[in-house]
Amino acid sequence: MRITLKEPRQAIKDVRLDSTSGYEKCMQCGRCTASCPAAFTYDDYRPRDIMRDLQLGNRDSLTSILWRCGQCYSCAARCPRNNSVGAGILALREAALASGKAPASVKNMAAVIRKNLYDRGETFLPKDLTFLGEFGPRTVSRCKDNPDKRERLGFDRDDARARPIPEHAMGEIRALLDMTWPGGKRHD
């Protein structure tokens, strides 16, 4: 079978695919897959296969499994050719999100994180820990009053910080987000 390393029609111009992920150098040794926690957890996810599909130009076939990766970079640390499946995954995720092919849950999460960045300059805020109840009754008992304890320690109750980012600095942050985030200015 003739292998085409690049399929121009499907190319995504992204430094993380062009130079960082190194999929063109992959020799299919499988060290990435052997050390990958996501591959251990999910039968349908193998970093080695990701690299193979990238070599073959089969990017569309990866859409459904892109979100398996946990971004630990065990693949990168173990690769004998300095490749990084994790970096390539990020490029594919960005392309999937921009083209509307990401799962609805991911799109919703993107909206939450953009709002957090736009409002507070942070990606994750104390309010995003909405699932405390999953961690068991003792943990709930110990941690349910943590918002009060935040204030005792001198931190803002709703912000990730002791001192929120000043408004003039937020102006710079919002301007950069408007310029660099696909879709331009936030309207919600």
Next chain:
Amino acid sequence: MISAAIPQDQYYLFKSCIMCSMYPGIEKSIRFVLDRIGAGYTDDPEHSSCTGFGYHAGVVPLRANLALNARNFSLASGRSIVCTCPTSYGNLKECKEILSKDSDQAEYVAGAMEKIGRKMDLSPSIHHISDVFLAKLDDITAKALYRFDGISAVTHHGCHYSKIFYRDVASGTHEKPEVLDDIAKALGCSVADYGERSLCCGMGFHYTMLDREYPRSILKRKFASIQEASPDVIITQCPGCTFNLDYYQETVSPLDIPVLYFSELVALALGADPYDIGLDMHAVPVEPLLEKLGIGGGRQ
């Protein structure tokens, strides 16, 4: 043991959204230690999140990540950036590397920066706060009020510290980083090995908010391996790992092993009141460990 490239003073302290949302006391413990050993640092309220949590979740675009961190580099203005989170450390290093090597991205980001009245400045060096503590171990042990002889620890280093820029691990190797081991041993702890030492905590970024079966699956393996070592404490380097190893313990594997970020352990050795560094915000009770350390539980 420690690279001479770690700066000795005038740090630009880079705050963490996960750390300060879940464990604000960790930041207080870091500042307590820096103050106690007389290391100078800037606590600038103007820098934004590194966006690493959203970037690795796959929802913050590369260009937004690059632009916001170009602004952060500009704010540091030549000072050494010291990250309190390994994801900030790995992400800032990656942004600096891309902006240094990719002229298209650099030109685009420089243009965006110009529009907000800033110039691109890639001069700040980037470090993790654990590397700073490692470089300052002599100062730390000289100031310590307590030694923790007889305490058995296991360590868990952050993936984004040791697996992205893996050649830059300050002690040990990427397969067996020993930064936390060195710090714990300097305080008197013994450090036990365990089979799944390199296994991620299962943070997974988007998994934190969307599918928590992934961290549960991974932590089941991690906790089983830690249980064999039977430590008094799990010492961490990353706020996300601290959260996962701490909060999931009750339901995944009820071990009851307290989880301390390394700076909390160091702050305790230097005389911090556990209550003042928020140890009562941890999910696994730390009070039995504090008794064993000879410190007591602090004010409640």
